[in-house]
Amino acid sequence: MGVAVDIDARRCQIVRTLDIVGEKWSLLIVRNAVRGQTRFSEFRDSLGVPSDILTARLGTLVAAGILEKRSYREPGSRERSSYHLTESGLALKLVLAAMVQWSDEFNPTVYGPASILADPETHEKVELAFVPMGDPHSDEVAILPGPGSLATW
Amino acid sequence: MGVAVDIDARRCQIVRTLDIVGEKWSLLIVRNAVRGQTRFSEFRDSLGVPSDILTARLGTLVAAGILEKRSYREPGSRERSSYHLTESGLALKLVLAAMVQWSDEFNPTVYGPASILADPETHEKVELAFVPMGDPHSDEVAILPGPGSLATW
DNA sequence: AGACCTAAGTTGGATTTTCCAATCTAGATG
DNA sequence: CATCTAGATTGGAAAATCCAACTTAGGTCT
Numbered sequence: 001m002g003v004a005v006d007i008d009a010r011r012c013q014i015v016r017t018l019d020i021v022g023e024k025w026s027l028l029i030v031r032n033a034v035r036g037q038t039r040f041s042e043f044r045d046s047l048g049v050p051s052d053i054l055t056a057r058l059g060t061l062v063a064a065g066i067l068e069k070r071s072y073r074e075p076g077s078r079e080r081s082s083y084h085l086t087e088s089g090l091a092l093k094l095v096l097a098a099m100v101q102w103s104d105e106f107n108p109t110v111y112g113p114a115s116i117l118a119d120p121e122t123h124e125k126v127e128l129a130f131v132p133m134g135d136p137h138s139d140e141v142a143i144l145p146g147p148g149s150l151a152t153w
Numbered sequence: 154m155g156v157a158v159d160i161d162a163r164r165c166q167i168v169r170t171l172d173i174v175g176e177k178w179s180l181l182i183v184r185n186a187v188r189g190q191t192r193f194s195e196f197r198d199s200l201g202v203p204s205d206i207l208t209a210r211l212g213t214l215v216a217a218g219i220l221e222k223r224s225y226r227e228p229g230s231r232e233r234s235s236y237h238l239t240e241s242g243l244a245l246k247l248v249l250a251a252m253v254q255w256s257d258e259f260n261p262t263v264y265g266p267a268s269i270l271a272d273p274e275t276h277e278k279v280e281l282a283f284v285p286m287g288d289p290h291s292d293e294v295a296i297l298p299g300p301g302s303l304a305t306w
Numbered sequence: 307a308g309a310c311c312t313a314a315g316t317t318g319g320a321t322t323t324t325c326c327a328a329t330c331t332a333g334a335t336g
Numbered sequence: 337c338a339t340c341t342a343g344a345t346t347g348g349a350a351a352a353t354c355c356a357a358c359t360t361a362g363g364t365c366t
Contacts, residue, residue, distance in 0.1 A: 008303040011267040013256035014184050014249055020260065024175070024324075031167050040343050050325055055344060065259070078333035080342055088259040094281060096167055098251035103166035106218070106241040107173065114164040117283065126283040128247060129290035130270065137282035150161040177353075193314055203354050208315060231362035233313055 020064045021092065025049045025057050030066065030085070030092050034143065038072075038082040058083055066092065094128075097141055101128050111148035118142045173217045174245065178202045178210050183219065183238075183245050187296065191225075191235040211236055219245065247281075250294055254281050264301035271295045 009015050021027050028047055037043055044054050061067040066089035072082045100115050117126050120142040131137050162168050174180050181200055190196055197207050214220040219242035226232045253268050270279050273295040284290050 011262055011264055011301045011303065012184075013253040013260075013266060013268055014180065016256045016260050016262070017252035018180060022177070022180075027167065027171060027175075031165075041341095044343090051344065052326090052346080053324065074342090076334065077341075080333095081344095091255055091259060094255055095248065095251040097283070098248040098281070099170035100166040102244055102247055103169045106244060107166075107169050109164055109169070111164055113166060115166055119283070119285070125286035127286050127290075128251070128281050129284045129292060130250070130272070130279040130294045131282045131284065131290065132272070133278035133280050137280075137284065139282060141283045148164045150164065194312095197314095204315070205317080205355090206353065227313095229363070230312075233362095234315095 017095070020060070020066065021095075023057065023060070025053060026061065027092075027096070029054070029057055029061065030089060031096055033067065033083065033085045033089065034093060034096065038084055040081065040083075043083075061089070065089075091139075093141055093143070094139070097128055097143070100143070109148055113146040114148040114150075116144045116146040118144050170248070173213070173219065174248070176210065176213070178206060179214065180245075180249065182207070182210055182214065183242060184249055186220065186236065186238045186242065187246055187249065191237055193234065193236075196236075214242070218242075244292075246294055246296070247292070250281055250296070253296070262301055266299040267301040267303075269297045269299040271297050 010019075021030065025047065029043055029049070032043055032046055037046065040051075040054065040058070043049065043058075044051055047054075049057070058067065058069075062069050062083070065086055067083040068086050070082050070084055071079050073079045097117050100113070100117060104113050117128075118124060118141070119126050119138070120140050123142065123144070126138070126141060163172075174183065178200065182196055182202070185196055185199055190199065193204075193207065193211070196202065196211075197204055200207075202210070211220065211222075215222050215236070218239055220236040221239050223235050223237055224232050225235045250270050253266070253270060257266050270281075271277060271294070272279050272291070273293050276295065276297070279291070279294060
C-alpha cells in the first residue's frame with residue numbers, strides 16, 4: 001500500500017495487513033471470494049471494479065498467498081483462470097467479521113444487517129470476542145444473508 | 154471511499170465500514186489514537202502523513218463519529234484542537250485486533266509480534282474468537298508492545 | 307506596540323492511482 | 337477461416353495523494 005516505508009513501521013501487524021489488503025477493492029474481492037466467487041468476470045461484474053485494477057489486485061492477492069490461481073475448463077471453452085482462497089485468505093474472515101460486527105453496532109442500516117455471523121454447524125448467531133489464549137474456542141464462522149441482504153449470496 | 158455507489162451494496166456492513174475507514178491512513182490514525190495520540194502534530198509526525206491528507210482524514214473521522222474534536226490549551230500557548238476517540242472509535246479496536254491476529258498467524262515477522270492482545274486487567278494474552286451471541290464474554294482488550302516493537306508505545 | 311514563536315491548517319503544483327472505454331488474446335466452434 | 341468469449345492489456349482522462357512552502361491566530365518577549 002506504500003504506507004510507512006520505514007523499517008520499524010513495517011513490524012506493525014496492522015501496517016503489514018494493510019500493505020496487503022489495504023488498497024481499494026482488495027477486501028471486497030476477498031469478501032466475494034468468501035461468498036464463493038472465483039472468476040475474473042464474477043468479481044468484475046459483481047463489484048464493478050475496473051478490469052485493469054482487478055488484474056492488479058488479483059496479482060497482489062496471489063503474490064501475498066491469499067488467493068491461489070488455478071485453471072478451469074468449461075465444456076466447449078478453452079482453459080481459463082480462476083482464483084481460490086487459501087487458508088490464509090479464508091482466515092481474513094476474521095477481519096471481515098470484525099467490520100460486520102462494528103458496523104452492526106455503530107453504523108447500522110434501517111434494513112437490518114445484510115450479513116449475519118453464525119456457527120457453521122448450528123447456525124446459531126455468534127460474535128467476535130476476546131477469549132483467553134489457548135482456551136478451546138471456535139475460529140470458524142459462517143456469514144449468512146440477513147434481513148438487510150439483497151445480494152444473491 | 155467511493156466504492157460501490159449502488160444502493161444495495163451500501164447495505165453491506167463491510168462496504169459501510171470501508172466507506173469510513175477504508176481510505177489511506179484512516180486506520181493508522183485510529184491505531185495511533187488508540188495508542189493515546191490526540192494532536193495533529195503527533196499524527197503527522199509519527200505517521201508521516203501529509204498534513205493536507207491528515208486534515209481531510211480527521212474531518213472524515215470526526216464526521217463519522219469516530220473521533221471527537223476538542224480544544225486544549227498548553228500553558229503559555231493559545232487554544233488548539235485535539236482529537237479523541239469516541240466509544241465508536243474505540244470499538245474499532247476489534248478491527249485492528251483482527252488484523253494483528255491475522256498478521257501474527259499468516260504474515261509474521263522474524264522479530265516477533267510488535268503488539269500483543271491482552272486482558273486489560275490481568276495482562277494475560279487473549280485472542281479473538283467466535284462465541285455464541287449473548288454469552289458472557291469480554292469485548293475489552295489491551296494492545297501491549299511485544300518483542301517486535303520498536304515504537305514508543 | 308511590534309517582532310517573533312508555534313501548532314494547526316491551507317495552497318499550488320507534481321506525482322501516483324484509479325477510472326473508463328476500446329482493444330487485444332487465444333483457444334473453441336461453425 | 338470467421339466468430340465467439342473470458343480474461344486481460346492499453347491510452348488517456350479524472351481523482352487522490354504527495355510535497356514543500358506558506359498562512360493563520362493567538363501567545364510571549366522586549
